[in-house]
Amino acid sequence: MDRFRQPITLFLLVFLLLLLRFKAALVVGQQQQQQRVILFSERLSLIRLRSSLGLRAKEWPIKADPCLGWKGIQCVNGSVVGINISGFRRTRIGSQNPQFAVDSLSNLTHLAAFNASFFLLPGSIPDWFGQNLGNLKVLDLDSCGIQGSIPLSLGNLTRLTTLVLAHNGLRGNVPPTLGQLGSLSILDLSHNLLTGSIPDSFTSLRNLSFFDISSNFVSGPIPPGIGLLSNLRTLNFSNNSLDSAIPPQLGDLRGLVDLDLGFNALMSTLPPDLSGLKSLKTMVVGNNRLSGPLPDGLFPTLTQLQVVILSHNNFSGAIPDALFSMPALQLVDVSDNNFMGTLPNITVNANATPPVFNLSDNKYYGELTSALQRFGLIDLSGNYFEGKVPDTIRGKSSLGHNCLQNATDQRTQDDCASFYASKGLIFDNFGRPSTNTPPPSGQGPKKSHKRTILLAAILGGVGLLLLLVMLLLLIICVRRKGGMRQRGNGVGPIPPTVAGPASSPGASLNFSSLGVAFTYQQLLQATDNFSDANLIKNGHSGDLFQGLLEGAIPVVIKRINLNSVKPDSYLVELDFFSKASHLRLVPLLGHCLEQENEKYLVYKYMPNGDLSSSLYRKVNTDDSLQSLDWITRLKIAIGAAEGLCYLHHECSPPFVHRDVQASSILLDDKFEVRLGSLSEVCIQGGETQPGVITRLLRLPQTSEQGPSGSQTSTCAYDVYCFGKVLLELITGKLGISASNDASVKEYIDQIFPYITIQDKELVTKIVDPTLIYDEDLLEEVWAMAIVARSCLHPKPSRRPLMTHILKALESPLKVVREENTGSARLRTTSSRGSWNTYIFGSWRQSMEAGAVPTSSATAQVEGLGSLKRSGTSGSQGSGQIVGVGERSSSQRQQSREIFPEPTDIHDIERQGEN
Numbered sequence: 001m002d003r004f005r006q007p008i009t010l011f012l013l014v015f016l017l018l019l020l021r022f023k024a025a026l027v028v029g030q031q032q033q034q035q036r037v038i039l040f041s042e043r044l045s046l047i048r049l050r051s052s053l054g055l056r057a058k059e060w061p062i063k064a065d066p067c068l069g070w071k072g073i074q075c076v077n078g079s080v081v082g083i084n085i086s087g088f089r090r091t092r093i094g095s096q097n098p099q100f101a102v103d104s105l106s107n108l109t110h111l112a113a114f115n116a117s118f119f120l121l122p123g124s125i126p127d128w129f130g131q132n133l134g135n136l137k138v139l140d141l142d143s144c145g146i147q148g149s150i151p152l153s154l155g156n157l158t159r160l161t162t163l164v165l166a167h168n169g170l171r172g173n174v175p176p177t178l179g180q181l182g183s184l185s186i187l188d189l190s191h192n193l194l195t196g197s198i199p200d201s202f203t204s205l206r207n208l209s210f211f212d213i214s215s216n217f218v219s220g221p222i223p224p225g226i227g228l229l230s231n232l233r234t235l236n237f238s239n240n241s242l243d244s245a246i247p248p249q250l251g252d253l254r255g256l257v258d259l260d261l262g263f264n265a266l267m268s269t270l271p272p273d274l275s276g277l278k279s280l281k282t283m284v285v286g287n288n289r290l291s292g293p294l295p296d297g298l299f300p301t302l303t304q305l306q307v308v309i310l311s312h313n314n315f316s317g318a319i320p321d322a323l324f325s326m327p328a329l330q331l332v333d334v335s336d337n338n339f340m341g342t343l344p345n346i347t348v349n350a351n352a353t354p355p356v357f358n359l360s361d362n363k364y365y366g367e368l369t370s371a372l373q374r375f376g377l378i379d380l381s382g383n384y385f386e387g388k389v390p391d392t393i394r395g396k397s398s399l400g401h402n403c404l405q406n407a408t409d410q411r412t413q414d415d416c417a418s419f420y421a422s423k424g425l426i427f428d429n430f431g432r433p434s435t436n437t438p439p440p441s442g443q444g445p446k447k448s449h450k451r452t453i454l455l456a457a458i459l460g461g462v463g464l465l466l467l468l469v470m471l472l473l474l475i476i477c478v479r480r481k482g483g484m485r486q487r488g489n490g491v492g493p494i495p496p497t498v499a500g501p502a503s504s505p506g507a508s509l510n511f512s513s514l515g516v517a518f519t520y521q522q523l524l525q526a527t528d529n530f531s532d533a534n535l536i537k538n539g540h541s542g543d544l545f546q547g548l549l550e551g552a553i554p555v556v557i558k559r560i561n562l563n564s565v566k567p568d569s570y571l572v573e574l575d576f577f578s579k580a581s582h583l584r585l586v587p588l589l590g591h592c593l594e595q596e597n598e599k600y601l602v603y604k605y606m607p608n609g610d611l612s613s614s615l616y617r618k619v620n621t622d623d624s625l626q627s628l629d630w631i632t633r634l635k636i637a638i639g640a641a642e643g644l645c646y647l648h649h650e651c652s653p654p655f656v657h658r659d660v661q662a663s664s665i666l667l668d669d670k671f672e673v674r675l676g677s678l679s680e681v682c683i684q685g686g687e688t689q690p691g692v693i694t695r696l697l698r699l700p701q702t703s704e705q706g707p708s709g710s711q712t713s714t715c716a717y718d719v720y721c722f723g724k725v726l727l728e729l730i731t732g733k734l735g736i737s738a739s740n741d742a743s744v745k746e747y748i749d750q751i752f753p754y755i756t757i758q759d760k761e762l763v764t765k766i767v768d769p770t771l772i773y774d775e776d777l778l779e780e781v782w783a784m785a786i787v788a789r790s791c792l793h794p795k796p797s798r799r800p801l802m803t804h805i806l807k808a809l810e811s812p813l814k815v816v817r818e819e820n821t822g823s824a825r826l827r828t829t830s831s832r833g834s835w836n837t838y839i840f841g842s843w844r845q846s847m848e849a850g851a852v853p854t855s856s857a858t859a860q861v862e863g864l865g866s867l868k869r870s871g872t873s874g875s876q877g878s879g880q881i882v883g884v885g886e887r888s889s890s891q892r893q894q895s896r897e898i899f900p901e902p903t904d905i906h907d908i909e910r911q912g913e914n
Contacts, residue, residue, distance in 0.1 A: 042080055045104040046073070052101035053119075054094010055085065072115075079110040086117045086140070098772075099123050100146065106132040113138035117164070122772065124148025125165075130156040142188070143167040147627070147770055150189075155180040164188040166212070169627065169732070169770035171616075174218065176201040186210040190236065191769070194218055198237075203228050214260065215239040222261075227252040236260040238284065243267065246285070251276035260284040262309065270294060270315075275301045286311040286333065287746075293317030304328055311335040311379065319344050335398065336382035340420070343385055343393075343404075384411070384419050386428050405431040514574055515602070516590030522549065523557055523592055523600055530559065536609075537663075541565060541573075541679035546605065554605035555589060562597050570599045573679045580651060584643030586666050586674040606674060608667035611636060611725070612734060615662070616770075627770040630777050632671050633729045634809065637784065639673025640665050641806040644722060647681070648715045648802045654684040656713055660721035661737035662728055684715055716796030719805070723791025727751070730785050732768025748792060755785045757816065776813075783812035 043066060050060045059071045067075035074082030083105075090098060100123030105111065112135050121144040129139075130153025137159050146168040154163070155177025163184060170192040178187070179201025187208060194216040203225025205211075209232060219241040226235070227249025235256060243265040250259070251273030259280060266288040272295035274283075281304050291314040299305070299322040308323065311333045318341040319334060379398040386403040400409040403416035405428070410416075413429065420427040526547030527534045536544040542560040549555055560570045570591075577588045592600040608614045616627050628636075640660075647655040657664070657675065664677035724737040727748065736744055754762045763782045773781065787808045793799050800808075808815050 041107055045107040046070070046080065048104040049083075049102060052099075052104065053085070054090040054098070055088060056091050059085075059088055074113075076110075080108050081110050082113040083108075083111065084113070084115040085119050086115045088119050090120070095120075100125070100144075102126070108133075110135055112136060112159075115140040116144055117142035118144070120145050120772070122147065122770070125151050125154075127151045127153050130154045133157065134159070136160060137183075138162040140164040141168070143769075145770060145772065146170060149173075150175050150178075150194075152177045154178060158182060160184055161207075162186040165192070167191045167769055169768070170194055172196070174199055174213070178202070179204045181205065182207065184208055185231075188212045189216070190214040192216050197221070198223055198226075200225060202226070205229060207231055210234045212236040213240070217241060219243060221245075222247050222250075224249040226250065229253065230255065232256050234258045237264065238262040240264050245269075246271055246274075246290075248273035250274060254278050256280055258282045261288070263287040265289055267291075270298065270310075272298055274298060277302060278304070280305055281328070282307040284309040286313065288313050290315060294320055294323070296320050296322070299323045299326060302326060307331045309333045310337065311382075313337050315339060317341075333379040334383070335379045338419075339380075339383040339385065340403075340423070340425075341385065342387035343380070343390065384416060386416070386420075388431070403427065403430070514577055514591060515588050518549075518590050518592045518600070518602060520592055520594045520600075523547065523602070525550075526555065527557060539677070541569060541677070542601075554607075556603045556605050558601045558603070560599045560601070562599065569679055570601060573601065573681070576655070576678055576681045580647075580655065582643065582646045582650075584639060584646060584673055584675055585678070586676040603676070604674075606666040606676075607669040608671055610663045610676070611665040611667065611728075612662035612738070614667055614671075615728070615732065615734065627732060627768060628671075630771055630773065630781065634780060634784065634812070635671060636665065636667065636673055637726060637729055638806065638809045640675065640722065640725065641802060641809055643673060643675040644718055645802045645806050648684075648718065654715055655681050656684050656715055657681055657718050657721075658713070660718050660725060662725055662734070663738060665725065682713055684713060714796060715802070716799050719791050719799045719802060720796070722802075722805070723788045723799075724748070726784055726788035726791065730763075730768065730781060730788065731766055732770060752789060755789045757786060760816070779816055780812040783815035784809065786815055787812075 046060075046066050047062070049055075050062070060066070060073075061069055064070060066073050066080070067078075072082075072084035072086075072088075073080060074084075089095075098120045100121040102116075102121075103126070105114065106128055109132070111133055114133075114136065115138065117140045121141065124147055125141070129136075130151055134157065136157050139154075139157070139160060140162065142164045143166070146165070148170065149172035150165065150170055152175045154160075155175065158181060160181050161183050163178070163181065164186065166188045167190070170189070172194065173196030174189065174194055176199035178184075179199055181187075182204065184205050185207050187205070187210065190212045191214070194213070196218065197220030198213065198218060200223050202208075202211075203223055206229060208229050211229070211232060212234065214236045215238070217240065218237075221244035222237065222242055224247040226232075227247065230253065232253050233255060235250075235253070235258070238260045239262070241264065242261070245268035246261065246266055248271040250256075251271065254276060256277050257279055259277070259282065262284045263286070266285070267290065269292035270285065270290055274280075275295070275298050277283075278301065280302055283302075283305060284307070286309040290310075293316055294310075299320060303326060305326050306328050307330060309331075312335070314337065315334070316338040319339055321344050323329075323332065324344050378393065381398045381400040381402065383401075384403050385399075386405070388405050389397075389399060389407050399407045401411055403411055403419075410430075413427075417427045417429070524530070526549045527545045530543075530545055534545045534547060536546055536556065538544075539558070542558040542565065545557045545559065547555050547557050570593075574588075574591065586606070587604040588601065589604055590602045592602070614628065644657060644660070647657055657678070658680040659677045661677075664675060666674040666676045668674060721737060724744075728734065728736045731751070733747070736747065751766045754766045756762055760779065760782045763785050764778070766785075767781055771781075787800075787805060790800055791805065
């Protein structure tokens, strides 16, 4: 029996194993079956989504089961619950007309996650997102090229835990309905064009741990209720226009790790209540309007703090020693404030290799040392510290522009003394005896008096000699200038003997040659009695009205009130039109001078308005916006350059526009440029290059001062303004060209490091996020950015001529592509007389070769936008150069001979004016 029992037992064991394997296979089969898209409607919806988005068969093969064979598809119990197309590429046909075409998602009622980040979806978010996708928990549309506004209906998605809409072109106010998303943990609206204020309803987002609305145009106060969001770990409101005090309630966020409020307009003092931020590691409040002393009790409790950036504010008083006593502290930047007194007790590791810092721009690289001695470099520059510099920090701290005794690049004695006197304190006079102390022994009054007389005699003689030499040079210069004509090729309708700006422009005007003399009644009828409905805008030289003359001819009529502008301002403009005529100037159709206190000029109507209103246009009844494509933008830049070339180089003497900005660039029905705003045009005031006498004597400027101290009556000023227009076309940031205030200059300074001939990809960090591009167009954008930077050189004498700028824009690829010696068509000469040398050669004379920003700096500037792909290719001038590959590193090194780059963009700020 035992002999038969053993085989039977073995058979039973084998049978049992087979039975278990069969059961396991059955379970796997059931699970796989559950993963299949059972509902025909859901499979059909996915196929439609595949077609509308132009997804490739490589990711979504048509014959495969979507739940098993399609990338990024997640199914549960036969229903689609997750779609992830992040970074997917469209088919060739699908990329020709990309749209936000995701209507089929509305049929996927169980969808819990939709991630389309870095997948191009030009268009606006459909309103039905918040109505048909009620189960959605994750919505990630980062860097999709989305336009329009954020739908209010998104507030209905109460199950959302993650909402990411960053790096797009979203406009309008932040919808308060988002405050209904009580489950939200991550909210990222950064790097858009959002306006308005932060809604108070956001204080209800009690589960929020990550909140980023940086790099927008949000204004108003920070809601105090933000302090109720106890789960917050990251709070980033930087690069906006927030203009109130920092609410003390932020100190209640005990779990907050990263706080960034930099680059706003925040006022008042730093609240001592922030001492409650026990977990804080990064505090950035730089580039605001904060003032007053730092609270004594603020820093001792912030034991986790690693990075403190307080730069570019108005903080005053002494720096608390506790700031440098925190055990985890790695980086301190308190530059450009009003701190004073002696330097705090700072210990630096003498054996540590200092990392490379540029703390003035909140950029830092390298590895930091440890413990209290972990400081490789501290930025204390731009304050009023006095006393001696401790040897422990010498050479490892930025100390310039202070009042220190044993340091270089310090403020003047008068500056330091007056500052301390304004505080009721006595300046230590750099450790030297004050002027009121008695002279040292051995030097009596008589000896001192003799030395004074001798020194005065020597200085007087030298001064008299210099005066005689300068007077002689001045006489020679005036005589030569009297026999020479100003620069210009003499081509154009303006005779050589044009009356200067000081002459009476109406004395010799032939009004019959200046179009039709309209009657006042005609203009009243054309504009419906100048009704507000026909008002286009209130210009600085007059109000502009749209009208229809008899015969339904559309016109623009400028009404000039002589009580609010210069009485002869309209005559100056008419005088200009009597002497100048060009395709790129807005056509003057006529005038009406009947009224005593009001005069009227009539221009041809431009259907596309001006650049400031056409860069983004309404395309649908839902007020969605569409931006101009790159080809049109380049066409506009070339057209404006042609108009300025006519004024600067085809008129003799040259004319200066003096009001070059986006609102002065008018666009007809085909987006051809017509320069408007011609009421400020004048003859160039003297030579473009400053004379020897002017440079020696530093003669005072006699005309209105423009940016960087340049005279607005010079062609170089037009070039500077045109550079700002180019930046506006590139970045899509409206208003750059319309203002000369400090905020615009600061904005330009921020983006300059991203315009470099050595690295094309850097420019993608600042380009309009609504733009679409291919590789060739990216090089054209890069080239225009380089041209814009050259136009914005702080020294007028170093800016290129408009003729060279026009050539660069007409053949943009020649600016950035390496010379091809094998083809005459591709050759880019590097001779001193070539146009590209004129544009870029001067950089070498005032700047050193090149720094490039890295990731830590990118966060500050990425709000300027990121470039997307365009459906069109080629543009004016770009067809002349084809087949040129990317440059190698050795070629890029050689190209510096033609395109030298600055090491530090702040070198530009320090350049003086001739």
